[in-house]
Amino acid sequence: MDLFAHLLHRFWLAGLQLLINPFYYIGIIFIILQYRKQIQLERKLFHTRLHSLLDESWRTLLWGLIGGFSVSVVMMFVGVSLQQEAIILLWVISLLLILARVRFFCLAYSVGILGIAHAILYVIPKAGDLPTVGPVIQLIVDMDIPSLLVLVAVLHILEGLLIAWQGARMASPLFLEARRGRIIGGYQLQNFWPVPLFMLVPLQGGSTDSLPWNTLLGVDFASGWSFMAFPVMIGFTALTTSRLPVDKARSTASLLVLYGLILFGFAVAAHYWSPMVAVAAILSIALHEAIIWFSEWQESKKTPMYVHSPRGLTVLAVIPGSPAAEMGIQVNEIIHKINGYKLLNKSDVHTAMQIHSAFCKLEVVNRQGEIKYLQRAIFSGEHYELGIILAPDQEAMYFVGMKPAHLFTYLRNKFIDLRSNKSGKPL
Template sequence: MDTAMDVLRLAGSAALSLLLSPFYYIGVLLIMLQYLRQTRLERKLFHVRLHAWPNQLVRTVLAGLAVGVLLSVVSLFLGVSVTDEAVLWLWGTAALLVFIRVRYLCFAYSAGLLGVLQWCLGWTAMDGRSDWLGTAAGSLAHLDIPGLLVLVALMHIAEGILVRWQGARFASPLFLEGKRGKLVGGFMLQAYWPVPMLLLVPAVSGGGDVNLPWSLLLGGGSDWSHGISMIGFPMMLGFTELTRTMLPGAKARSASRGLLYYGIVLGAAAVAASFWPPLMLVAALCALLVHEALVAVSYYREEAHTPLYVHDGRGLRILAVIPGTPAEAMGLLPGEIIHKVNGVRVHTKDELYAALHINSAFCKLEVLNYEDQVKFVQRARYAGEHHQLGVVLAPDEKAGYYAAASPASLFDLLRRRTAKSRQRAASAPTSTSL
């Protein structure tokens, strides 16, 4: 009981320091900017808001908090040596990388890059210098890179679970340019989660009055002989996937599997490096290269398949359904095809409008589902409802705007312009996982 109370006391002190840390709030701010940008892009492309960014922000903050509590409990048995300097190094590196690509706001890149830099410093004498460069080199040399990589691995396992759970909810439809310049529909699945963690750390010499009655997985060294302390450690989870060929749910499940495999592989390499330090470089390169391999695999899978969200001879392909509209009430789903409206075959938006006005008070649809089977839906129509039932159709030649599948940086988040005419495209993140 005394140990439990001591740990709770340390947790309260660490939680207070976390609340006073700016890094968590910076992460929330970056997430808010991303969701605002997504909302602006939807309004530009479809003249309607499909997602409410405050709801998205609250959902991600709460999910990140739940993950932080879970990982904080797991960390009680890890023994990762994380210091305030490690927090500064990770966030400082991430802050530099986010100016290049938003998807680099992932500690897999920060921790991996720091591991490579630490290995390179081992071949120099910079940490022996007396100036600021020597101080920085000495601080970097003392980072527990294997421990940080274990945390990154656990975070990606948690991220894989979150993507499976929430990933499809953050799917935002887009008009994109296809291989031959023809516009096609697609989805951007993008979500970020700020994760506040409380981590046990070795107390400084003579400064720890709490000793744990259990053994730590990675804390067998002499650093833990002086007792334990606890710090608040804000981390970020995030993923981005762009698909033209899959349904949002299927893409989220595919991304989730990749993240889980990545977390397991990186975790094994990091634990091995913790017990045998020469493997540290291998674990750091694993964090970087395997993560980029996930990006490449996702990209080439998309390139190898035919776009899904295009119209064909069977009718009009549904790209998205606007919440709170007749289309949602009738159970229409993205990827389905509107085959007939009030008994009339439709192939264009003009034909859809004309068929809907055959009966201004009632509509009956024949829709082809994912298995190419016909389902019949019908509903009364009321004054003031959406003129197109509330469906966003795949683009045609009349579409005026589209989003270019190019990487987004922090500068893109701060720009108000999110979509341009078909002659000039706006930036949308490329397919990747964080």
């Protein structure tokens, strides 16, 4: 009972530390701005809103808190040895990396770089005696890199689980330029979560309380322990033109969980055998890059899904709460006929809807290739195309050009590059 009371008390003190930590609020602002930009893009492309900024922001914060608490509990039994100076150095490296690419704002890269530097500096005699950078070098040499790699591994396992559960919620339909200038449909999956961590760290002479269990990494808490609160940002960005958003999210989640498990094993091995530190640090970066490369390679080998068929017009998205959503029309189904009128191009939709302005009958080819029949009354004020967003054709006014982004281009809203189909220039 005393241990539980001490845990609650120190957890409360760490929570107060989090509330005054500016990085946590920077993460929240980043997410709100990112979701706002995504919703603005949806309005530009489709003249409607597919997501709610308030709902998605609250959901993200809630799952970030739940995830942070879960990781904190796990790390209590793993055991880590962190220093405040090490955390500051991680943030500095992450901010430098984001100048090259936004996606490098991830602990896998910053911890990997520190691990490689640690392995190199460890074998250089008296590297910490250099007058200008000696203290920083000594800090890197003294770092417990296996503990940081374990933290990276556990966070990526959490990220994979969150993507599996929530990754498809913020999927945005897009018009994209494929090979040879062809305009096709696709989805961007993009989620970020601010994760507040409460790490159990040892103190020297800070308390006479000791933990009643041994940690996996053997960190000694006999002389005292406390919680240290610090926020991290986890998230992912993926693009698919050949899968349903939920399938792409599950595939990405599986790869990230596998990455986390492999890195966890190498990090624990590095704790018990120091030559493995360099190997684990290199794998932290290399495997992360391999996931991105493999995902892009898979997409390049598959046939685009969101293109029109000789059987009709392909559904790219369905507006929530619309007549199409009520009728059960799903993404990647094909609208074959409306009111008995066969659809050959987008202009046929308006013609077919005018046959019966107050009522419509649809023949839809489902994902299994079977015809299903739907019907519904049309009321005044409802979406003129029932809330169906169709895959683009070559007459689409705008398309999105995806490009790697560094921080400055990201701040100029060029991470997602909206272009006119007539001029090919960014808008």
